[in-house]
Amino acid sequence: MTALLLAGLLALAAQPNDLPAGGEREIAGGERGIAGGEQEKLLQVFHAEFVPISPGKGKFPASFQMGGARENEQPKRRVSLDYSFQVAKYEVPQNLWRAVTGANPSRWKGERNSVEMLSYDEAVAFCKKATELMRAANLIGEKQVVRLPSEAEWEYVARAGATTRYSFGDDAKSLGRFAWFTGNAAGNDPPVGAKEPNPWGLYDMHGYLWEWCADYGAENYAGAPANGAVRTTGGDSAKRVLRGGSWKDPAEQLESSYRRLADKNLRDAAVGLRCVLATKK
Ligand SMILES: [Ca+2]
Numbered sequence: 001m002t003a004l005l006l007a008g009l010l011a012l013a014a015q016p017n018d019l020p021a022g023g024e025r026e027i028a029g030g031e032r033g034i035a036g037g038e039q040e041k042l043l044q045v046f047h048a049e050f051v052p053i054s055p056g057k058g059k060f061p062a063s064f065q066m067g068g069a070r071e072n073e074q075p076k077r078r079v080s081l082d083y084s085f086q087v088a089k090y091e092v093p094q095n096l097w098r099a100v101t102g103a104n105p106s107r108w109k110g111e112r113n114s115v116e117m118l119s120y121d122e123a124v125a126f127c128k129k130a131t132e133l134m135r136a137a138n139l140i141g142e143k144q145v146v147r148l149p150s151e152a153e154w155e156y157v158a159r160a161g162a163t164t165r166y167s168f169g170d171d172a173k174s175l176g177r178f179a180w181f182t183g184n185a186a187g188n189d190p191p192v193g194a195k196e197p198n199p200w201g202l203y204d205m206h207g208y209l210w211e212w213c214a215d216y217g218a219e220n221y222a223g224a225p226a227n228g229a230v231r232t233t234g235g236d237s238a239k240r241v242l243r244g245g246s247w248k249d250p251a252e253q254l255e256s257s258y259r260r261l262a263d264k265n266l267r268d269a270a271v272g273l274r275c276v277l278a279t280k281k
Contacts, residue, residue, distance in 0.1 A: 040137050042099040046130070047139045050086035050277045051201050053157060057084075059200075065163060066155050068257030072220050079152045081228040085278040087149065087157050090114070090192035090203050091211065092126065092273050100129050107269040112191035114209045114272045120240045120264035123148060123212045123273040130275070140277065148214045149276045150230040151259065154243045158256040160200040165255045167198040167205065172251035179207030181254050185247035206254040209272035210242035210262075217241060217261035239263055246270035 056062035067076035091114035098104045105117040118126070124147075131146045140146075149157075160167045168174055176184045178196050185207075193203040215231040217239025218224065224231050239261045245254035248270040252258065262271070 039099040039133070042096050043130070043134055043137055043139060046088070046096050046275075047134060047277075049089045050275075051089050052084065052086050053200070054084040055081035055156070059161065061161055064156050064159060064161075066152055066257070067221055068165075068255065070258070072259060073257045075221055077221060077224070077226060079156070079226050079228060081153070081156060083228070083279070083281075085153065085276055087153070087202065088275045088277075089197070089201060090274070091209055092275060093192050097126060100126055100133060105267070110191060114192055114204070116209055116269045116272045117267045118272065119267050120212050120262075124214075126273070127275055143280050144277060145280050146275050146277055148212055148273060150225075150228055151213045151215045151241050151243065152225070152228045153276060154211065154213050154274075155256055156228070157200060157202060158198070158205040158244065160198045160202070160205075162199070162256070165257075167256060175206065175251050175254065179204070179245075179254055180247040181207045181245060182248065182250050205244055206256075207245050207249070208247060209244075210246045210260075210268075210270055211244050211272060211274045213241040213243055215241045219261075236261070242271060 054060050062082070063078050063080040065076055066079045067073040093112045094104050094106050094109065094115045095111040097115035097118075101122075104115065105122075106113065106115050107117055127146045127148060131140070131144075134140045134146065135142060135144075158167060162168075164170045166172070166175065166178070168178055175181060178198070180190065180195065192208070195203065195208075197203045198205050215224075216233070216235030216237050218231055218235030218241075223234040242260050242262050243258070245258060253260075
């Protein structure tokens with residue numbers, strides 16, 4: 001009987017994460033759960049912070065040269081994207097992560113600081129749950145999905161039309177205006193968007209946190225897709241790709257073409273995520 005009661009209380013305590021939008025309720029112990037209204041508000045903000053990207057139209061080139069001088073950035077190749085998508089202006093902040101998952105794993109706490117200490121699978125699960133919640137709130141349609149970017153999509157929007165090392169040019173002396181890295185970060189993360197954006201209005205593409213991409217961990221671009229798709233062949237499925245560098249890294253690692261492979265179970269205070277909003281293929 002006691003065990004049953006305890007199980008019931010635990011079930012109650014677990015509910016706040018799954019509360020439907022639009023309500024607020026007391027849970028066991030008088031503790032307040034995630035308010036549905038607050039969750040929906042944060043999802044609305046998240047939705048409003050996506051930037052439309054339409055390759056082949058206006059300022060968005062239909063293709064770009066992907067890769068760089070380092071061995072694992074070769075062979076350089078031309079990647080064409082024939083579809084429109086949206087990319088989040090910011091790395092996922094901690095208040096949004098908590099509203100979607102019910103927890104905040106971050107080492108450096110702050111409501112609008114980027115969430116960190118999350119594995120690849122946890123990043124994917126966040127995207128899936130965010131998709132469900134946003135559909136339920138009628139913010140997105142049934143065919144739209146929140147997901148991680150492919151490496152090609154990531155580099156395309158990081159470059160923002162530039163062929164230089166950084167989206168603002170080649171000179172790392174200007175990096176401090178746009179990015180948190182070892183040159184100006186002492187370990188305490190700031191809110192997202194404190195630095196200047198890239199030419200397409202995206203913040204912290206260079207630095208702050210490494211961002212998980214969906215591609216299998218491949219040592220180089222031999223055999224990689226040339227259409228923006230996620231690479232799922234010729235790489236190690238136990239690894240994924242991190243892009244953009246972080247507050248713990250030197251300027252070189254913040255370059256648009258820089259890439260590193262990571263075990264998909266890695267949880268690190270320098271690793272977070274940025275979402276894409278796209279139409280299901
Ligand atoms: Ca970043």
